Amino acid sequence: MGFWWRFNLLVFTIAILSTPVLSDLILSKVDRRIDLTSQIVRITSTLKVENAGSGLVSEVLLAFPELQAKNLVYLMATTNEGKGKTKSSGVSLPVEVANPKGMPPALTVYSVSLPKALGEGDTMSLDVLAVFTHTLKPFPEKITQADIQLVLFQDSAYYLSPYAVKFQSLSIKLPDARIESYTKIENTKIHGSEIKYGPYENLPPFSYSPLVVHFEINQPFAVAQELVREIEVSHWGNVQVTEHCNIVHEGAKSEGEFSRLEYQARPHIRGSSAIRHFVAKLPPRAHSIYYRDEIGNISTSHLWADSKKTELLIEPRYPMFGGWRTAFIIGYSLPLQDFLFESEGKRFLNISFASPINDLVIDNLVVKVVLPEGSRDLSVSTPFPVKQRQESKISHLDVVGRPVIVLEKADVVPEHNQYFQIHYSFNKLSMLREPFMLISGFFFLFVACIVYVHVDLSISKSSASYLAKLQWDEVRATIQQVESIINQCLATHEKIEASLRDLSRIGDVQACKTTRKTADGLLKEHSKELKPLLAFLQSSPAAANILPKVEELVAKERELQERWMAKHSIIVDCYEKKLGGREIENRVAPQQQKVVALRQEVEDLLEYIDEI
Amino acid sequence: MAPKPITSPVPDSWYPTLSVSMLAIGLVITASFFIYEATSSKRNRSLAKELTTGALASFFLGFGSLFLLLASGIYV
Numbered sequence: 001m002g003f004w005w006r007f008n009l010l011v012f013t014i015a016i017l018s019t020p021v022l023s024d025l026i027l028s029k030v031d032r033r034i035d036l037t038s039q040i041v042r043i044t045s046t047l048k049v050e051n052a053g054s055g056l057v058s059e060v061l062l063a064f065p066e067l068q069a070k071n072l073v074y075l076m077a078t079t080n081e082g083k084g085k086t087k088s089s090g091v092s093l094p095v096e097v098a099n100p101k102g103m104p105p106a107l108t109v110y111s112v113s114l115p116k117a118l119g120e121g122d123t124m125s126l127d128v129l130a131v132f133t134h135t136l137k138p139f140p141e142k143i144t145q146a147d148i149q150l151v152l153f154q155d156s157a158y159y160l161s162p163y164a165v166k167f168q169s170l171s172i173k174l175p176d177a178r179i180e181s182y183t184k185i186e187n188t189k190i191h192g193s194e195i196k197y198g199p200y201e202n203l204p205p206f207s208y209s210p211l212v213v214h215f216e217i218n219q220p221f222a223v224a225q226e227l228v229r230e231i232e233v234s235h236w237g238n239v240q241v242t243e244h245c246n247i248v249h250e251g252a253k254s255e256g257e258f259s260r261l262e263y264q265a266r267p268h269i270r271g272s273s274a275i276r277h278f279v280a281k282l283p284p285r286a287h288s289i290y291y292r293d294e295i296g297n298i299s300t301s302h303l304w305a306d307s308k309k310t311e312l313l314i315e316p317r318y319p320m321f322g323g324w325r326t327a328f329i330i331g332y333s334l335p336l337q338d339f340l341f342e343s344e345g346k347r348f349l350n351i352s353f354a355s356p357i358n359d360l361v362i363d364n365l366v367v368k369v370v371l372p373e374g375s376r377d378l379s380v381s382t383p384f385p386v387k388q389r390q391e392s393k394i395s396h397l398d399v400v401g402r403p404v405i406v407l408e409k410a411d412v413v414p415e416h417n418q419y420f421q422i423h424y425s426f427n428k429l430s431m432l433r434e435p436f437m438l439i440s441g442f443f444f445l446f447v448a449c450i451v452y453v454h455v456d457l458s459i460s461k462s463s464a465s466y467l468a469k470l471q472w473d474e475v476r477a478t479i480q481q482v483e484s485i486i487n488q489c490l491a492t493h494e495k496i497e498a499s500l501r502d503l504s505r506i507g508d509v510q511a512c513k514t515t516r517k518t519a520d521g522l523l524k525e526h527s528k529e530l531k532p533l534l535a536f537l538q539s540s541p542a543a544a545n546i547l548p549k550v551e552e553l554v555a556k557e558r559e560l561q562e563r564w565m566a567k568h569s570i571i572v573d574c575y576e577k578k579l580g581g582r583e584i585e586n587r588v589a590p591q592q593q594k595v596v597a598l599r600q601e602v603e604d605l606l607e608y609i610d611e612i
Numbered sequence: 613m614a615p616k617p618i619t620s621p622v623p624d625s626w627y628p629t630l631s632v633s634m635l636a637i638g639l640v641i642t643a644s645f646f647i648y649e650a651t652s653s654k655r656n657r658s659l660a661k662e663l664t665t666g667a668l669a670s671f672f673l674g675f676g677s678l679f680l681l682l683a684s685g686i687y688v
Contacts, residue, residue: 234687237620288685333685335624341615348615396681396688431621434688439674446645446666450659453649477653 024053025060028123030159030168036213037175038359039221039250040413041132045159046080048125049118056117061098061162062110062128063206068155069108071132073411077112080125093126103162104206131413133361134223138252139214143322145259148216149252149273150180157185157197157209164205169198177216185209220275221251222320224362227355227412232370232395235431239339242331243355247320249275254321263319275320280356282310282332289332293317298328346377346425353382353407354417362412369405369422373398374430378405382420397434471542478533478543479609482550485526485533486557486606492519492526493564493599500571509575516568523561530554546609553605560598567591622679631679638672645669 029048034041051057064072077093098111118124136151143149159168172182172195182188182195189196195213228244251273262270282289284307291301291314300315316326339351354365370393371378380388387408392401405422458466499515502508537543537550567588574584622630645665681688 235618235620236622236682236687237624238687240687333687337617337619340618342618343615347618396686428621435674435678438677439670442670442673442677443667446670447663449646449649450662450666453657454659473653474655477655480653480656 024051024055025057025118025163026050026052027159027161027163027165028167030161030165032159032168032170034153034155034170034172036136036153036215036217037173038219039133039136039217039223040359040361041135041153043130043132043155045128045130046125047128048123050123051118051120054120056119058114058117059098060112060114060126061100062095062112063103063107063160063162064110064130065156065160066106066108068132068135071135072108072130073133073413074129074131074415075110076129076415078127078129079115080127109162129415131415133411133413134250136217138322141252142255143252143273144256145254145262145270145321147252148178149218149322150178150214150216151251153213153215155211157183157211158200158203158207160206160208162205165203165207166201168200168203169196171196172213174213174215175217175219177218180214180216182213182215183211185211218272220320220359221249221273221322222275222278222357222360223248223250224355224357224360224365225325226364226366227360227362228366228368229355230368230370231349231351233336233340233349233372235336235340235372235426237336239334239336239349239351240331241334242329244327244329245355245357246325246327247275247278247316247360248325249320249322251322253323258321271319271321273322275316277313277315278360279358280312280314280330281358282312282356283334283338283352284309285335285338286310286332289330291328291330293326293328346423348421348423350419350421352417353409353420354412354414356417359414363410365409365412367407367409369407370395370402371405371422371424372426372430373400373402374433375403375424375426377423377425378403379423380405380407380420381423382407383418384409384416397437399433399437468542471540475537475540475543475546478536478540479546479550482530482533482537482554483606483609485529486553486602489523489526489557489561490602492522493560495519496564496568500568503571503575507575509572512568512572512575516565516572520565527558549605549609553602553609556598556602556605560595560602563591563595563598567595627679627683631676631683633676634672634679635676638669638674638676641665641669641672 026049027047028050029046031046033044035044047060049060060077062075062077075095077095079093093115094113095110096113098109100109100111103109112126112128114124136153139150139152140147157170159165159170174193174195176193179190179193179195182190185197187198187200197211224245224247226244226246230242230244232240232242234240259270263274267274267276284305286305289303289310289312291298291312295317298314298317300317302313304311310332312330312332314328314330316328318324318326320326340347340349342348349369349371351369353367355362368391378390380386389406391404391406393404394401407420409416460466495515496519499512503512534550534554537547543550570587570591571584574587645662648661648665678688
């Protein structure tokens with residue numbers, strides 16, 4: 001209570017002692033609306049500015065008492081064109097801190113630059129939105145579970161301005177709950193949960209009248225002391241957002257004990273000001289959403305998705321009363337094409353800055369944007385000033401690390417949840433670096449296998465077993481060659497069989513004969529190749545047990561060859577003599593049987609040799 | 613000019629199919645590599661054939677494992 005006495009005294013002094021004459025602007029009409037329905041105080045003022053002097057005026061000054069300005073986190077001025085229904089959303093005007101001379105102390109002054117200078121007698125209309133945090137003071141400061149939460153709001157009933165105000169009115173919107181007390185001065189009316197002060201006419205500059213409202217508010221007072229928002233961009237089609245939140249209930253502190261039974265039986269009487277849940281508005285097409293904390297997954301959450309947004313309702317593990325805190329992590333994935341764009345050869349990421357959780361005041365917001373490895377020439381553009389620095393993060397399949405841009409801002413409210421851009425350039429071929437790493441990893445394994453098989457790791461090069469192994473290897477190689485030659489011979493036999501079939505279909509004897517000639521040539525070559533191999537096998541001692549089988553195989557194959565040739569000659573002969581089909585069959589029959597039997601034996605032997 | 617949205621060079625919906633097929637091909641080629649190693653004797657082995665089979669197998673296995681990571685949600 002002592003606080004606001006001192007404050008009022010100070011400002012009264014200012015009002016009485018100072019009468020500087022600034023530029024000749026007059027505010028002909030001021031409409032102020034103070035919205036006290038949540039922990040964030042929003043004051044919207046519609047000013048009608050009139051140039052009563054002779055010079056051109058290109059800026060309008062807005063003044064706030066210093067103690068109030070300490071909690072000012074967002075100030076926006078827009079032009080207000082048109083009246084009533086034809087009002088268009090005006091152009092936002094640049095606002096800066098100004099230090100004009102002759103201002104009384106303990107005032108923070110902001111200067112709004114007008115788009116075109118105001119001439120003599122001209123008027124224009126401005127909309128100013130000022131957002132304050134930590135302005136509603138809980139009073140009493142400590143309450144029990146059953147008490148209602150009452151807060152105190154202080155401001156001035158007269159609009160504090162460096163200009164004279166001809167006509168002003170003020171309306172305060174309170175939540176639909178109990179109003180304990182409010183300052184009653186002239187022209188004060190109360191309608192339900194709205195208090196109207198005014199209209200007041202012809203007030204001098206820097207006029208101030210203290211105003212205190214003491215009322216009940218049950219809206220959640222959720223304040224995130226630190227919120228770290230990590231946005232990881234992957235060019236393979238995904239933007240992963242992870243938010244680490246540490247939230248405190250900054251309303252009236254809870255004293256006494258917490259009775260879960262009372263809370264669940266009558267939640268609106270025992271625990272009316274507790275924070276029960278948070279609602280987050282995520283972009284549409286968000287998927288793979290998780291909600292967990294250090295203990296593990298928290299399952300008390302609900303999700304509704306439609307084409308414009310994805311709404312996530314999360315309940316902390318316990319209802320939060322005054323002074324209680326909770327910490328959790330929310331993560332979600334967004335499709336890349338909604339947020340990453342290309343223009344003029346550079347890529348840029350267009351994504352919202354603050355947290356998607358509704359009605360959250362963030363004391364310190366850290367946004368980390370992780371770009372893929374190989375991104376260069378990073379530049380950031382934000383709609384409001386932020387602190388910036390760059391780091392590096394090593395993540396999946398990284399060699400040097402990914403560039404991380406860290407943006408920090410203090411005192412963030414949902415009005416700051418605007419889009420910001422990060423521009424960078426990226427060579428498309430750098431995307432191949434990741435599969436290339438995996439490919440080279442696998443290739444290294446294969447090369448290791450090859451080296452292992454080729455390298456001779458035996459310790460003693462003259463031991464009996466080593467020499468025996470060497471000899472067996474050679475025998476095996478020779479046998480494989482023998483096998484391949486035999487297979488080629490068999491293939492030649494098949495060719496002869498095919499030519500015989502062709503003969504029976506077409507009757508072209510000449511073609512048959514030429515095939516026979518080529519087959520003969522091939523078979524002669526094969527037998528020539530077989531000779532040295534057989535000689536080697538005969539000389540090598542290690543092949544002793546397999547040699548008889550191999551020789552048997554070669555002999556059988558030769559016999560098969562002879563039978564085939566005989567059959568072929570008979571059939572060709574018969575065709576030349578133009579004998580009938582049955583004659584041919586009779587003559588061929590004995591050969592045919594032998595051929596089939598021999599072929600079967602050759603194949604069996606090949607299999608047997610293979611298995612050794 | 614209006615900024616153009618950037619998407620992945622390979623459509624998202626193909627990731628699971630691509631990963632399974634590339635891994636299958638890669639494993640088949642790996643199998644043929646090891647069969648060749650096991651059945652050939654010292655003299656018949658050809659280093660060029662081994663290296664090409666190994667390179668081809670590692671190419672398919674590398675891409676297959678990349679798409680497997682992407683399909684399971686680890687956007688590398």
